[in-house]
Amino acid sequence: MNPALINQELATTSRILVLIALTVYVISFLVLTVSLANRAKATKKEQTASAIRVENFGLILAGLATLIHGAGVLTRGIAANRVPWANMYEFSISGAFVVSAIYLIALFFKDIRFIATFVIGFVVLVIGSANTLFYVQVESLMPALQDYWLVIHVSVAILGTAFFTIAAALAALLLIKSGKSKSKVLKVFPDVEKLEKLSYQFNVIGFILWTFTLIAGAIWADKAWHRFWGWDTKEVWTFIIWTIYAAYLHATTTRGWEGKKAAWLTLIGFSAVIFNFTIVNLFFKGLHVYSGL
């Protein structure tokens, strides 16, 4: 393989685009929060209608931020001459982009506007920490990563994570909603049954994608590490996550385990996903030493 020229200037442009996107996301987040608060307080129809207009504005801002964000991710890839997910900074910005994009696309099919604040808040958190904690310069790929499985395995993992994220937001709402709190905000959200259904659907897609990630990872490991499974720390955690979500799927059809308990399992599974991405990447020893830090 001949070295390809890294375009550091374009990488700088990419970083600026991501930071602009972050700013717009933050504004969108604030607007959405205001709208949520207004809807909770609304007693008259007109008040609700105006709160919904504010919400629309917040979502349009989120869409704008996502477009800029996408441009930032794309330019990072062009600058590096490869897919933009080869270290933690890149996983984070690509992952956050997919979360936001999947969420906005899903809005066309399902009415899940009510979790906009959660999702955009999460995206802000991820991009923020990517820029402050994980930022690294663009570098070429080490030989172990130069493979088309990087494209398949990692992109599907990111996609699966996006679905798990949305499902976790819904599960969290379900738990709040079925708790003792009498907060007025709660009336903005749909009933528990609806939340359970939606959360299940996102988890199912997430689980399919995660299963694929696990299989693709094993196939790649067979090429790169001369065995398809070796209980490397990252493999261990991918397995743990898969098992938790398999348990979740069983829970949804086990009497006494649907609803709240299944929602807890969703949150436990999602915590494991986040743990796998942060703590395991940064502090655990293993073959997946690709954080770039």
Add this chain to the structure above:
Amino acid sequence: MVSRQQSKYVVRKEYNEPIEAPDLSAKSWLRWIWKQLTSMKIALFLLLLLAIAAVPGSIYPQRSADPNGVALYFKNNPDFAKVLDSLQLFDVYASSWFSAIYLLLFISLIGCLLPRIGVHYKALREKPPAPPTNLARLPQYKKVTGEKVKLEAAFEYLTKNKYKVIAESKGKALVELRAEKGYLRETGNLIFHISLVGVLISVALGGALSFNGQRVLVEGETFVNNRAAYDSYQPGLLFSEASLQPFSMRLDQFSITYDYLNPANYAKPLDFRANVSTTVSDQQSQALIRVNEPIALPNAKVYLTGNGFAPEIIVRDPDGTISFSGPVVFLPQDANMTSLGVIKVPDAKKQFGMMAFFYPTVGKLSTGALTSTHPNPFDPVMTLNVYVGDLGIDKGINNNVYELDTHLLKQIAGGKSGTKALKLQPGDVVELPQNLGTVEFKSVKRFASLDITYNPLDIWVLISVIITFFGLLLMLLIPRRRIWVRKLADGAEVGALAKSRDESLERIVKEISQAMKKSK
């Protein structure tokens, strides 16, 4: 609107889920235990237990993945390490408790599956069941009023949408429809669970039949596949040496591409290439092994796992007889490939050993010590510390080729010996101290570390995994629905039931009602 509790109740009853309540009056405890073991609650519990049991393996170093880490742990915390070891925490995934959990899970799985296969087989051939007396209690229900409402329209809708439909009629008019669709969901579920067992068996059996061997090969050397040719070797429990097929493989050239173009990336390796010539039953051919690109030979896959320098060294006695000759594998110590090698010369007049440092591109630190400034051999230099004394090779100790136990040896060059370390560039011949003879640094060669593996069942693992995934798609994406339509005196009613959280059920019931409304 029906309450959720009720709808669940209907789901359970219709699908005959096993009920877990212990029947203590039952005679056979065994039967009760079996029933418990194959209940969904236990499956759920065992899955969660498996997830928890997997965690410690990511916290403590594992013998299988990181044997050095385990050795280090024993060195640093000998007492605690013993406790951990007695709990098999350095071998979590082969431990008795981890195995017990997944074996129980799979027993439970098989116990679950067997009866379900029969039930499903019957369901596939049977007609959709009779409706519950009260359709209004189903999760989705709609009533259409109007005396002229006809079930024919619903029948047409259902058959067009590929439902299995049973129609009852009185005279010419239809009075009741029973429809079902999505049998593939359960088929997929069964395929999924069965092929999970397939994955487990092929992984376990494949592991037992497999082997894994390592070999370091210097440029120009040839590896002939047999047990003795491996530097290290890990056979599975059932592996037979007869599985080693005869072939040979010569490392012609090993090359590395570095990035000199990008400052951020300067001198980072971009590509490792091992060019080999292989001979399989007298057929000679050329092949290239790269990271991520193993080559396949009979009953063997050959992977590139590492590389380094192997300087070619010749040692001569004072009278000129050669007492040592050959490339010596040096172990890389840093990113710029400063490498450390050991040369033992037991056949010299007076036994001696040398500890050698190799700097591919030599540079000087501010302390005056040598260092390497680039991983490529642009300005290679080797320095030698020389030790005399009993190397212990004849007694069978001190046999590790990468280590020189200097305890019983006397240093005569380098360090604090009073004589400077010898310093050579390729082509140099220098005198050894104490009239030991000469040493020549003939040339710089590279070596490749290769992993050679064999697993006869890996294709079966792949096949069963793909089938598992296929089953997963069917069981999660195909909805299973039952729909009943009944003629009423003043119209008709439609009730529907789904096995999963089925968003479309409401829409379908609506569509059927509308179709019937329009038909009048």
